[in-house]
Amino acid sequence: MMESSQGAGSRGQRGLLLRDTFTFLILCSVTATMFGLTLLLFRSFERHREELGQRWAERGAEALQQGRAGESVAALRTALSYSPNDWDDQLELAKALAQAGRTEEATNYFLTLWDARPGDGLVNLELARLALKRGNAQEATNYYRASIYGNWNGDGTARRREVRLELADFLASRGDVGGARTEVLIAAGNAPARENLEVVFGDRLQALGDPGAALKQYRAALDLDPHNPVLLEKAGRTAYAMRDYGVAYKLLTAALGESRRSREDDARAKLRELAENARRAPELNLSRDLPATERAEHLMHAVEIAERRMARCSAMLGARAGAAGAGVGGETGAVVVPVELQPVQARWTAVKPELKRRTLERDAALSDSVAALVSDTETTAARVCGAPSGEDALLLTVAGTTPGEAP
């Protein structure tokens, strides 16, 4: 009896175990079937969404290229609703927002992207530009720097250089010329030897008031393409601005020579005039560094030019005053010096007795004083009688800015 009940209990337990196993198997198979079906549907669903996302992204990109930023924003938003994690679409949307003038929204969007990839060069660059738009200079600088040191896909070197130059422009626009110059020099130092790049750096440095560094870049470019007339002209003009007239003459002459076949036009005529000035400029060099004899000779020549300019200017002013029917401060028929030139004339009158070659050779102080007088005369005449030409222009260039000092 007892054995029989034990056997029934054991059979019952076995039955339960089998039943639970059966239940488990059924549940497993139902789950697997449902999983398979869901997966099948999901793949189809995902493909469809991808297609939609792609279609709208293309429309958005096209609209953005055509400058229809508002339309592009709507299309890209739709694209992102189908492929929310598409990085390129997100970037495009942020750019479209910026292009549409929705600076705040664009900034917020880029900041979200920045959260995901704080080291992304492009995101940092766009944030820098947006910070500029919002007038936040410090933030802009920080993002520019983050962009320079950030990650770029493929063309990192070139993009970093471009960003650095953009940063240099931005710094220059804020008056931080030193900072801008540093950025250009770093960019130039990191750049490969390529003629077009050297020219770009040269131009930037020239614009930032560093002709020496600019000339170095032009020379580097000329090493790669020595017969390029444009390069030769840029280098020649820079050397001329630096008052390195010998080098300027050589470069400008070479530029004229290389552009021989091109037609004679105003630009070429001006270039030729500049080359001629460069050739003649040393003759008007009044620098203290010159030997005393040579300086005295140059001074005597400069004095002649200045005096002629003074006389012409006085005559012109006198004629103008006569035409207006008014005296120019003196009695009628007398040689009258116009009021504007009287201070310079007084200095000439004072120095005239000592204006001898030998005196100038011996007296360096007098030479300095005469050089300054020459410069002041040309400057005053230019102010009251108009821009000089020919020798006067050359003299003004050579001696004008630093009278008495070594030019």
Next chain:
Amino acid sequence: MSEAGVEVPVSAANHVAERAGDQPIAGPVAAAVTVSPAREERLFLLLAVFIGVISGLLVVSFRMAIEWLSVLLQGSAPAPHQVRLLVAPAAAGLVIAGLTRYVFPQVRGSGVNQTKAALYIHNGYTSTRTMIGKFLLSSLAIGSGHSLGPEDPSLQIGAGVASYISRKVGLSRERLRVFAPVGAAAGLAAAFNAPISAILFVIEEVIGQWTSAVLGSIVLSAVSAVVVARWFWGAQPMFRIPTVNLRDPRELMAYAVLGLVGGVASLLFAKALEYLRPALRRQPAWMQMLQPAAAGLMVGAIGFFGLPEVMGAGYGAIDQAMHGQFAFKLLLLLAVFKILATTVSFASGTPGGMFAPTLFIGAMLGASVGSFEKIFFPALTGSIGSYALVGMGVLFAAFLRAPLTSVFMVLEVSGNYSIVLPVILANTIAYLISRALQPVPVFELFTHQDGLYLPSMEEQREETELHFEDALQPVAVPIFEGKETVANTRRIFENNKEATDSDAFLVRCGDGLWYAARREEMQRILAAETEGGADAGESLERRLGPERTPMIFPDQPLSSALPHFRRWPILPVLNRATRGALEGVLTLQDVLTRYQGR
């Protein structure tokens, strides 16, 4: 007919009665299985995993269906002035009304109350037809543009899966009932992609208490569902969360303002539903058939005339608000029109949830407070995304009255704990405002409108339970020492007037335990000694036998005392620190008096 599923069809009710009894349950899989607690315990955890996985798969399919229908009905890029925005929700409304009336009569509403009704009224039973109807009609409603969300239907779908599986496996009524929240947690977790929030919501809003019996299963099912959902959708959270931070402690004032705004907005939202829902339900049947279509037309008109973001669940717009893509005025407009659109959609009886619209309104209000602060106090403002995120939690706390879930939801969705302080502050303010001005939570309101009285989780949470210490009385009964001999005890008993008059006695036993004896019992023991029927030198505690009164302490629930009074005339309440030391005593009368005098 009730949205909360009051009117279970007779056949279904019979089905429940048949299947959910404590008797052997018949089913295709488990025919004539004897319900064994040990077997059920084993199956319970295993089934929780299957429920989680299957719910996860269904919720993934549900979301796919919504998005597919959305593209199909609203077009791939809904924009203002597209006629289909007017046509699609209105036409879908007609279909939904017809199907709700003739095929799926219990699918109206969100799904939370229906699940609660299943748990408290129908022993966890959710019909398969309701589950299928909820899936189909909710996806059609949301996909066509009705301003409703998929989370609450997902919760009910999960509960339906749990109910179906547990019935098929053949579990006892008790188990059937607890499976409803297990499935609900799975459905919600898969829909939200946030297991902790789902678990908390189910505990906070459906079960109302932490019970270790189901907690493990709820966690298992929620995690399984989320694993499945993430397998398909990826691990990323529902929204792309921007940088969230608290820039300046003074910014907390702005978050407090957000709490205030959220509290008031939730009140408006609740009041609008409180008024419109019963008003529409009072209309004749033919008019009720037209209500979803009319609601669809209204929502479509809002989209057609400029705010298509209001249509559907609105996750895309939440994402945009979080990334500062809307201007201040537009944000306010979106919040206002979303309240309007959701009120008409929900009140019309269109199946769909309240979670997504609540999050939408919260995000818009949050972002608008953030934008306002950015305009007027730019130095103090963090990202607008932070405000949108906190706003979502605020509305969740105030409107759905789930304060704990709201905090964890924000933390889980953002994955950033630095936002916790603003979230707690704003949510608390909003919750308190909402509670003060709208004492009945919105889900409870709906159940009352449906003629149901389901337990209020908020009330349960706040109910204060009486403890022994609340009814404790000083010891006024004679105490005998258990180690005294029976003879000595008898002498003391006879010489003590107080002892002879007392109805109960306490005996201090040697091991720090006590024995409470009735007068008759004590007299019987002592009389046996007099008659020489026992050893007079034997100690009293030995004579009493091994049984002792249970050890109870002052902090234990008073209600737990009641079963002991069948055996013991008086209960000694002990000190937890000093073994055997008495804090006081309790009689049945003391307990009843305390409860009556409450």
